């Protein structure tokens with residue numbers, strides 16, 4: 001099922017953990033509505049790079065989030081955040097270009113130089129850019 005032209009509910013709720021352990025990762029209606037907002041922002045990211053986006057984690061039920069050790073206040077639990085990479089663009093370059101664009105992100109995080117975390121907000125987005133690295137935690141800006 002498509003959420004927006006290039007993003008499906010399946011890819012926004014994929015969880016290898018849930019599949020392996022035999023439980024579902026189905027978002028409730030409020031999270032579904034948030035996923036729509038999130039996918040609209042991801043469509044803008046896709047257009048910015050004119051390249052496909054590979055989503056590694058979108059919505060996470062409380063159970064999935066707990067099992068993978070995600071932050072308890074994670075925006076993933078509300079369907080407001082996705083982790084992804086853009087085909088043939090480094091995560092660092094991805095964060096740099098999105099931060100300079102009009103894509104409506106709330107938080108944009110370069111995570112371990114391996115993927116990008118982008119969240120959207122129901123209200124006014126903060127446009128906060130962060131870098132997280134093993135050992136140093138969250139740093140302000142692209143570091």
Ligand SMILES: [Zn+2]
Pocket residue numbers: 076081082083117118
């Ligand atoms: Zn994330």
